[in-house]
Amino acid sequence: LKLKSIRIYGFKSFAEKVDLNISGNIIAVIGPNGCGKSNIVDALLWCIGEQNPRNLRAQNSEEFIFNGSKARKPLGYAEVSVHFEMDEDHTSPHGKDLLITRRIKRSGESSYMINKKNCRLKDIIDILADSGLGKSGYAVVGQKEIDSALTASPYDRRIWIDEAA
Amino acid sequence: LKLKSIRIYGFKSFAEKVDLNISGNIIAVIGPNGCGKSNIVDALLWCIGEQNPRNLRAQNSEEFIFNGSKARKPLGYAEVSVHFEMDEDHTSPHGKDLLITRRIKRSGESSYMINKKNCRLKDIIDILADSGLGKSGYAVVGQKEIDSALTASPYDRRIWIDEAA
Amino acid sequence: TKEQFLTTFMKVREEFKNTFLKIFQDGHADLILTDPEKLLNTGIQVEITLPGKKKQRLELLSGGERSLCACALLFALLKVNPTPIVVLDEIDAPLDGRNVEKFVDILSEHAHETQFMLITHNPITIESATTWIGVTMQEPGVTSIVPYQPDKNIPSSNHAFAR
Amino acid sequence: TKEQFLTTFMKVREEFKNTFLKIFQDGHADLILTDPEKLLNTGIQVEITLPGKKKQRLELLSGGERSLCACALLFALLKVNPTPIVVLDEIDAPLDGRNVEKFVDILSEHAHETQFMLITHNPITIESATTWIGVTMQEPGVTSIVPYQPDKNIPSSNHAFAR
Ligand SMILES: Nc1ncnc2c1ncn2[C@@H]1O[C@H](COP(=O)(O)OP(=O)(O)OP(=O)(O)O)[C@@H](O)[C@H]1O
Ligand SMILES: Nc1ncnc2c1ncn2[C@@H]1O[C@H](COP(=O)(O)OP(=O)(O)OP(=O)(O)O)[C@@H](O)[C@H]1O
Ligand SMILES: [Mg+2]
Ligand SMILES: [Mg+2]
Numbered sequence: 001l002k003l004k005s006i007r008i009y010g011f012k013s014f015a016e017k018v019d020l021n022i023s024g025n026i027i028a029v030i031g032p033n034g035c036g037k038s039n040i041v042d043a044l045l046w047c048i049g050e051q052n053p054r055n056l057r058a059q060n061s062e063e064f065i066f067n068g069s070k071a072r073k074p075l076g077y078a079e080v081s082v083h084f085e086m087d088e089d090h091t092s093p094h095g096k097d098l099l100i101t102r103r104i105k106r107s108g109e110s111s112y113m114i115n116k117k118n119c120r121l122k123d124i125i126d127i128l129a130d131s132g133l134g135k136s137g138y139a140v141v142g143q144k145e146i147d148s149a150l151t152a153s154p155y156d157r158r159i160w161i162d163e164a165a
Numbered sequence: 166l167k168l169k170s171i172r173i174y175g176f177k178s179f180a181e182k183v184d185l186n187i188s189g190n191i192i193a194v195i196g197p198n199g200c201g202k203s204n205i206v207d208a209l210l211w212c213i214g215e216q217n218p219r220n221l222r223a224q225n226s227e228e229f230i231f232n233g234s235k236a237r238k239p240l241g242y243a244e245v246s247v248h249f250e251m252d253e254d255h256t257s258p259h260g261k262d263l264l265i266t267r268r269i270k271r272s273g274e275s276s277y278m279i280n281k282k283n284c285r286l287k288d289i290i291d292i293l294a295d296s297g298l299g300k301s302g303y304a305v306v307g308q309k310e311i312d313s314a315l316t317a318s319p320y321d322r323r324i325w326i327d328e329a330a
Numbered sequence: 331t332k333e334q335f336l337t338t339f340m341k342v343r344e345e346f347k348n349t350f351l352k353i354f355q356d357g358h359a360d361l362i363l364t365d366p367e368k369l370l371n372t373g374i375q376v377e378i379t380l381p382g383k384k385k386q387r388l389e390l391l392s393g394g395e396r397s398l399c400a401c402a403l404l405f406a407l408l409k410v411n412p413t414p415i416v417v418l419d420e421i422d423a424p425l426d427g428r429n430v431e432k433f434v435d436i437l438s439e440h441a442h443e444t445q446f447m448l449i450t451h452n453p454i455t456i457e458s459a460t461t462w463i464g465v466t467m468q469e470p471g472v473t474s475i476v477p478y479q480p481d482k483n484i485p486s487s488n489h490a491f492a493r
Numbered sequence: 494t495k496e497q498f499l500t501t502f503m504k505v506r507e508e509f510k511n512t513f514l515k516i517f518q519d520g521h522a523d524l525i526l527t528d529p530e531k532l533l534n535t536g537i538q539v540e541i542t543l544p545g546k547k548k549q550r551l552e553l554l555s556g557g558e559r560s561l562c563a564c565a566l567l568f569a570l571l572k573v574n575p576t577p578i579v580v581l582d583e584i585d586a587p588l589d590g591r592n593v594e595k596f597v598d599i600l601s602e603h604a605h606e607t608q609f610m611l612i613t614h615n616p617i618t619i620e621s622a623t624t625w626i627g628v629t630m631q632e633p634g635v636t637s638i639v640p641y642q643p644d645k646n647i648p649s650s651n652h653a654f655a656r
Contacts (some may be wrong), residue, residue, distance in 0.1 A: 147559055188460075195462060
């Protein structure tokens with residue numbers, strides 16, 4: 001499974017649609033403080049099924065949607081699409097390319113799509129689990145989190161082994 | 166009040182006596198990871214009266230004393246001396262120069278000195294409070310602590326104002 | 331006493347607004363008493379509006395934005411009640427190059443009344459200092475002090491200081 | 494199941510020791526089960542002895558030492574169970590120049606099996622990347638993406654990336 005692109009519209013500070021094209025295996029994301037780098041990480045996690053707003057630095061799901069700036073009004077919905085390319089040996093009912101889309105409206109209504117066809121969250125979680133991108137916590141280390149990996153409680157640490165098992 | 170020098174022996178990773186000579190008003194402390202930079206901050210705070218080992222990244226006061234390395238045995242005591250120069254307008258019974266020394270033995274016995282004469286902790290705290298170096302929390306911001314200044318509880322924040330009052 | 335607390339609070343609040351504007355040029359910062367009727371018990375809310383953005387909860391600020399706003403509060407307290415010595419341990423770590431420059435500028439303004447001891451890996455902060463103390467472990471586990479000049483690195487087992 | 498947990502634990506422990514030695518060249522790292530009789534409930538202790546130093550509690554490690562040991566554990570887990578994508582947000586912030594180089598070396602070894610997305614301000618990490626995404630706010634409050642080449646900074650309101 002390879003990450004090919006991320007498209008973000010209306011999610012947090014992304015008032016305008018942006019396309020992130022990704023090639024190569026070491027991708028550096030660079031920019032000044034407060035410009036939206038960690039928001040990209042939140043967008044990716046949210047799209048592939050993260051359910052707890054706390055894990056995305058938000059109090060509730062409404063805080064996922066662009067809530068305006070000095071010059072702009074808040075938007076009505078947020079949508080993130082992540083394009084994956086499956087490995088040679090992984091055949092999936094959806095073919096070689098996998099476009100996962102998640103959308104949320106201010107009303108709280110959330111919808112998911114695989115290759116532009118409506119699906120359930122469970123479908124997304126299943127297909128990603130097959131390809132190794134399960135919910136393993138150690139695949140995303142948020143800002144300032146690296147320190148707690150060692151000083152976490154002994155019980156927390158076993159979770160990393162459980163996920164690797 | 167100006168900081169002139171810090172002498173450290175036996176405190177944490179300072180197995181050999183070192184003298185830090187300080188001049189100027191912006192002093193940069195530079196060095197690789199794990200070499201003892203934050204230990205200098207702990208030494209300074211301890212010397213001027215910090216009583217809680219937790220605020221000095223230690224569980225108990227024995228962890229202040231050099232506990233050995235591969236090539237060296239643990240030491241029996243730690244001693245830190247800080248040399249301050251009083252301002253022109255501050256006359257103190259101890260004269261223009263103030264040498265504050267604190268020593269601790271493995272037995273837990275701690276002793277204080279001002280200009281090489283034994284004194285009590287209270288004497289040190291009083292003389293420093295007069296010169297503006299009271300126990301104000303905002304005078305020392307430890308590693309990774311800057312973040313919590315804003316996200317601390319509203320009650321914690323008032324403490325900073327109380328100290329400034 | 332109550333009066334002392336209130337007077338100091340008003341002064342710090344004023345300075346916080348000023349320092350914030352000095353750092354961010356626009357936007358707005360404020361300190362609000364959570365319970366103004368009970369001055370001896372009240373907490374303090376911090377409200378921040380960054381330039382061009384809407385006012386929002388502090389948790390929504392980015393890592394660097396939060397650190398910079400905390401610096402503004404620190405400098406406001408120092409203005410109201412300068413202490414002779416301040417020690418800052420890697421306070422510049424979350425900041426990008428431009429924000430480190432802003433931090434160093436404001437710090438230099440306070441350096442007449444206060445001595446600052448800064449532990450840092452950042453070349454911009456290192457360059458702004460007047461004195462340098464090189465710390466290393468030439469023998470493993472044992473701290474030693476070596477001379478350091480900003481134009482050349484210390485001779486030590488860990489020579490690369492460049493960040 | 495119990496057997497799965499134990500087999501994985503033993504593998505991660507082995508890899509943790511190896512990765513630690515790759516980073517530190519000496520010293521010793523280990524993972525210990527707090528309650529080996531109850532495999533489904535046991536916690537995991539991390540024990541670290543840095544080169545030339547004595548074994549001590551994790552809290553006594555410095556900020557940079559702790560982050561580097563956490564990286565060793567992360568890479569050990571990746572070795573045992575590689576995941577296709579890993580995102581690391583400013584994991585290099587506490588590290589000095591030499592340790593960033595070590596981190597980047599180990600990361601590059603894993604980059605055959607795993608795609609890494611690294612948010613960073615550190616020039617050494619930026620240079621090690623194969624692709625760069627410049628993020629900025631040309632309009633306040635609104636994120637936009639701009640091309641970025643490591644030899645020149647992005648044209649943005651906050652151009653100074655140098656750390
Ligand atoms: N729902 C939202 N609507 C509009 N803006 C938002 C929303 N949620 C967060 N933001 C903005 O996103 C910004 C933070 O972005 P982010 O945390 O990604 O910064 P960053 O690039 O990681 O910065 P740093 O280098 O300091 O970590 C904040 O300034 C905040 O105002
Ligand atoms: N009582 C003690 N005896 C011997 N060594 C000690 C003692 N207490 C702490 N240390 C050592 O001090 C080292 C940590 O030093 P310190 O935290 O000052 O590093 P630092 O220079 O601030 O590094 P960083 O840049 O990573 O923050 C640890 O490696 C630890 O082994
Ligand atoms: Mg960030
Ligand atoms: Mg430190």
